[in-house]
Amino acid sequence: MTQADRVTQTLARYLVNARADSLPQAVRDHAVRTFVNWMGCAVGASRHEAVEIAMAALAPFGGPAQATVLGRTEKVDVLSAALFNGISSHVFDFDDTHLKTVIHPAGPVASAILALAEHRPVSGKEFILALTLGIETECRIGNAVYPNHYDIGWHITGTAGVFGAAAAAGKLLGLDEQQMIWALGLAATQPVGLREMFGTMTKSFHPGRAAQNGLVSALLAARGYTSSQQGIEAKRGWANVTSTHRNYAEITDGLGERHESLLNSYKPFACGIVIHPAIDGCIQLRNEHGLKADAIASVQLKVHPLVLELTGKRTPQTGLDGKFSVYHSAAVAIIDGRAGEHQYSDAAVHDAATVRLRDKVTAEIDPAMPADAVHITVTLTNGERLEKHVEHAIGSIDRPMSNAELAAKFTDLVEPILGGAHAAKLLEAGWQMESLDNIATLAELARPVEKTS
Amino acid sequence: MTQADRVTQTLARYLVNARADSLPQAVRDHAVRTFVNWMGCAVGASRHEAVEIAMAALAPFGGPAQATVLGRTEKVDVLSAALFNGISSHVFDFDDTHLKTVIHPAGPVASAILALAEHRPVSGKEFILALTLGIETECRIGNAVYPNHYDIGWHITGTAGVFGAAAAAGKLLGLDEQQMIWALGLAATQPVGLREMFGTMTKSFHPGRAAQNGLVSALLAARGYTSSQQGIEAKRGWANVTSTHRNYAEITDGLGERHESLLNSYKPFACGIVIHPAIDGCIQLRNEHGLKADAIASVQLKVHPLVLELTGKRTPQTGLDGKFSVYHSAAVAIIDGRAGEHQYSDAAVHDAATVRLRDKVTAEIDPAMPADAVHITVTLTNGERLEKHVEHAIGSIDRPMSNAELAAKFTDLVEPILGGAHAAKLLEAGWQMESLDNIATLAELARPVEKTS
Missing domain, CATH: 3.30.1330.120 (2-methylcitrate dehydratase PrpD)
Known part of the structure; x- marks a missing residue:
């Protein structure tokens, strides 16, 4: 086997061995900014028609009340929460952007693992590791096929995002190398999203379904559901089937040293x-x-x-x-x-x-x-x-939004849903997420207070 | 708009207007043969490791006990049943084959609509219509892109199958033309399956997930979740993104007159x-x-x-x-x-x-x-x-299996799971499915008798 035959394995090995302690401070800080921004978007859009419709349509089939739909009082099963939060966090087109690939990284990844973490408790520190690894995975895989894959017509947030969700969920589930390879294989076989859907509710379905598909991939792999050893790079694997160009070094080089998550950016304005x-x-x-x-x-x-x-x-x-x-x-x-x-x-x-x-x-x-x-x-x-x-607009890589600006954006989105004091509390907890013993605290804080009748 | 711009709409309109009374006898007979063969495969493989793993992995998140996993005592929610039955019906590689496209048509379609029919009662006659329309939809869409789409590396049973599941489920849900167009759009954006997965459990995941994706598409569309008007034929729609060749006349010509479902065939032997x-x-x-x-x-x-x-x-x-x-x-x-x-x-x-x-x-x-x-x-x-x-092997189009041969195959598969008398009862009911007031009778008959303790 050459290096080009071991893309999935190399990535899986890195994911399995990565440790929270080895993440640089800047990377951890960026993960917090990404997550706070994602929560704001998800809570802010939680009453959007697309969310209401999806929840109503699938409610009859849902499982136990395990996880939060951010900004709403209802609890739903883990897989459903991944879908609904993925939809709401993207529906305003106000979430984070990895400018090199136009991937919106948090949607698929954060939606999958916050829901999972409400079912299987995890510390803020371990959660930040999983979030970072998920974003790294999807952005690197995106880099390997961008722009050709996107030009063909794939909505890369869904098609690469599914790998991010699988990697991050797999990390929280403690998959071994073989299981992680299978999880990535199961993700490879479930790309979601055509650009033709832009301008319809289905666009925001993409990160939601990618979150769910990645989560299902990791859950199945954890139990031994077999898949390809080379889901990404095989002759009939994901990259060859969905792109006319591939640069696998973007996936395998400098893992743990070069951090794509540092290139994530945040929109100050609710438009393209x-x-x-x-x-x-x-x-x-x-x-x-x-x-x-x-x-x-x-x-x-x-x-x-x-x-x-x-x-x-x-x-x-x-x-x-x-x-x-x-x-x-x-x-x-x-x-x-x-x-x-x-x-x-x-x-x-x-x-x-x-x-x-x-x-x-x-x-x-x-x-x-x-x-x-x-x-x-x-x-x-x-x-x-x-x-x-x-020269460089606010929100660009050269002029990133400050934490204060992110806070103002968050408040603008969350206050109408949760009220001012509650929004401030959630924001404060978000900034402190790395020190939380149980990240589910944030999900709980993102629920409106139920009126007692 | 030209005819080539109205592929999705033309198909949707046909699906919405099709009536059970207008199906020729030969088409209805073929649907019964397809369904009996599918039930046999699903029951026969219901204890397979792939089914056991998938059920165990996803059980914690499942919804109400609404639908049957054929051959098993457990009931699961409708969406989960679609997945599990899709897996079990394909895992022996013994299910039906549309030889022109190598699509295995029943897996995605029957798995979706039998589960749905256990939740929303439907007559055998209406069920046969939905099954036929689903098979027609996936095989025609497959024809339009075969062999290029398959040669690229897509497992066409999953990638075209999702349309079949959406169409059939949409028919049972009574979608109007706009909703059916959206359902097909939501299906288009969720193709499942790379051929790289052949030889692993993930191959049989494909028809299962296609069933689930199609069902979700129809359920969302029924509530007004918007999608593309041209999911199949748009510049960045399914056919252009996933194939190097397209012949849309295969989809739109002779709808209701030429029946691809008549070209479905059944395997007498449990191998390629x-x-x-x-x-x-x-x-x-x-x-x-x-x-x-x-x-x-x-x-x-x-x-x-x-x-x-x-x-x-x-x-x-x-x-x-x-x-x-x-x-x-x-x-x-x-x-x-x-x-x-x-x-x-x-x-x-x-x-x-x-x-x-x-x-x-x-x-x-x-x-x-x-x-x-x-x-x-x-x-x-x-x-x-x-x-x-x-000259022509048994099971080929020129020498189809007789109903007696299908019955023997069914018995061979089902007897070890349900026992002889019970298998015979299910088979008899299967042949008579068109006269059933409620098709869920078959699902109930496909459950082993629970031992009372």
Whole structure:
């Protein structure tokens, strides 16, 4: 066997032998940021229609009340919780992004292992290890086939994510090397997600089902359900079947030394990442100059070409439409100084002041503009011109959100569901997760307090 | 929109409008044969290690006791039953085959809808309609991408099967056209199965998980969980992403007129179909001449090239190995006059008389030999030569198994699990399934009688 024949085995061996003590501080800190951001997204979207429908549809078949659907009072079985939390954490498109592969890493992994950890107690420290290993697994496998796999049409968050969920759940279950190989094989045979589903509820089904598939893979492997020894790299294994290109060194090189999880990033705004520079710049101009909408004659944006291709909707009709409108996004950024879920409601896109300002926004493609940059010129009714050049948008690798900014985002998402005091308590516990004896504490804290009747 | 843009919609509309009354008698008869054969396989393998492991691994998370695992006393939730019955019905590799695509059609479809029908009562007549539509759906979608999709490495039983399960379950749930389109979209995004898994327990996981995925797709769609309008044919839909070739006319042409389910076939022997001609011929020689093993000097086979490529194991060490040995298979056919599960036990491949005869069997490739044919020359110790040319093996489209032969196969599989009288009762009810008011009767009959303590 050559190195290229031992991809799955090499990865499995690393996963089985990895120890919490050997994780660098920066990696552990990043895992906490990832998890806090993921909890915020999941709680925030917990009343979304997609979650309501999925829960209602599958409720008649569900098992014991073992695990929490974050932000909700109902408890469901572990496998169902993995699905529902995976859906809710992605449905706002507000979760974390591994920019190199556009994988949203936490959805499949955190959804699988938090549910499992409510059934089999695990410390914060061990949980952070499993989360980190899961993210490492899916991002490295994603790296090995990106961009070809994505270009073909696979939604890589689901198709690579299933490996992350299997690896992380397998770690918590204490799989040995052979079992971990089988778990990865069972994951390989269950990729979830076509990009064709974007724009429908099925997009957020992908991380949820990937979480569930990975968890089932690990559970079966733990009992001795056999699978391929080379699920990833075999001639008819996952990578050859789902991609036209493969670079296995991305999976096997520098395991334990190079950490893909450090490249995870967080969205400050509840919309596609391509319009984040414009929003960032508009908020900066607003705050620096005390901008008022009715003092503005025009807003001119010079943008990366993808901005108009993906988010060129001139007159959005729904909140979701608004996420695909750089014009609406610039307007709310100036008026509200933010672009959270609230700015993308159906009401927000029809707000009279917003519409008036939106109609004054123009955007022009500058082929030389980097994807995380923008140039903005605001002309006031008094003739004054204000300029802002954003080199790296907030939330990009070069200008990550601070913990304070993540906290503000979390609060914005969680307060409407749990209330202010409760949200603050969950956030505080989240930051301290590494010291928790039992990570299930967080799941319990993410439940609304049930009214006693 | 052109016709090629309306593949999913055209199929969905047909499925929604199809009526039991319009199914030709031959199609209904075939559905009964398919279902009886499927039940026999599922009951027969119900104690297999793969089933035991899967049930044990997932038991802690299961829901209410709603549906039967055929051949077992335990009841499990509907979704779990779909998985477990899908595994058991395929684990012997003894289930039905749509020869044009090598899809095993019943596994994904019957497993999904029998479980559902135990939860939502349905008549035999309506059940046969749903079963037929599910088989039609998966085989037509398979036709559209075969052989390229299979050559790439997809296990088409799982990847096309998920559509069959969604269509059939959707029919029983009474989905309207939009919901059926969504169900097919949700199915499209959850293909299960890499061929790399062949030879491991994960192969039989594929029809089980496809059944479950299709069922979940239909349940979600019924509640309004949105998905693509063009899950099959979109640029980044299932067919483009998973195949290098597509012929959508195979899906949309002659719906309700041309019936792929009529091309379903049943295996008389519990091994790969390529060695069926040799087994068939050996059994015929045995029965015609009263052949005794110790009177035989040599058995010479002239076979299709694939026979030695796929089943050339000279000295099998396990029962499973035996399924990949044309030599062992010819030997048991002459000695026992059959090649059921019993002839592929670990003990059977080490039986002294079998080994002695096996060592006298030789096989030679004849490039002109068709896949369903064989030429056999038996030389006796007294110098006499016996010849047998099989033009179409029993079980092929040109020489289908009779109902009596299917009944014998069923009995062989089911008797060891349920006992003779009980097996006969289930078989009788199976042949009469069209007249049942509630198809769940069959599931109940497929449970062993629990001992009262």
